[in-house]
Amino acid sequence: MAEVNMRRDLVQDVLDAAAEELFEDVLYTHAPAGPVTVSQAIFGVEIVAEREEWSGQAVRGTTHTTRALKAKFPNLTRGDLIDDGVAVYRVLDFEPVGDGRFEVLISLVVAG
Numbered sequence: 001m002a003e004v005n006m007r008r009d010l011v012q013d014v015l016d017a018a019a020e021e022l023f024e025d026v027l028y029t030h031a032p033a034g035p036v037t038v039s040q041a042i043f044g045v046e047i048v049a050e051r052e053e054w055s056g057q058a059v060r061g062t063t064h065t066t067r068a069l070k071a072k073f074p075n076l077t078r079g080d081l082i083d084d085g086v087a088v089y090r091v092l093d094f095e096p097v098g099d100g101r102f103e104v105l106i107s108l109v110v111a112g
Contacts (some may be wrong), residue, residue: 023069027083030075035083043067043101045084063108064089067101082106 023040045066066089068076080091082104089106097103 029081041072064106066104068104
């Protein structure tokens with residue numbers, strides 16, 4: 001029994017170490033509040049170039065996507081901002097993916 005518990009502890013240690021490496025800290029802004037640091041909140045940012053047709057015109061919608069832990073963003077809403085230290089993104093939409101995370105569709109915010 002002690003050997004099984006040691007293995008469980010080892011597996012948990014490995015998973016915890018992996019989570020620390022895989023998930024990134026971000027600055028999260030939920031309007032109307034200011035930005036707050038959320039540690040180990042998102043799992044990278046991937047580029048997608050989704051374009052939607054609107055009135056016969058191609059309109060860029062989502063530019064990027066990420067996976068975010070539900071527990072880290074309990075009040076996530078459209079329009080919130082996520083800053084991963086490289087760029088700032090606006091939340092366009094999100095949906096649960098069944099493993100304790102959201103698939104978050106985000107758009108790059110261009111300063112101007």
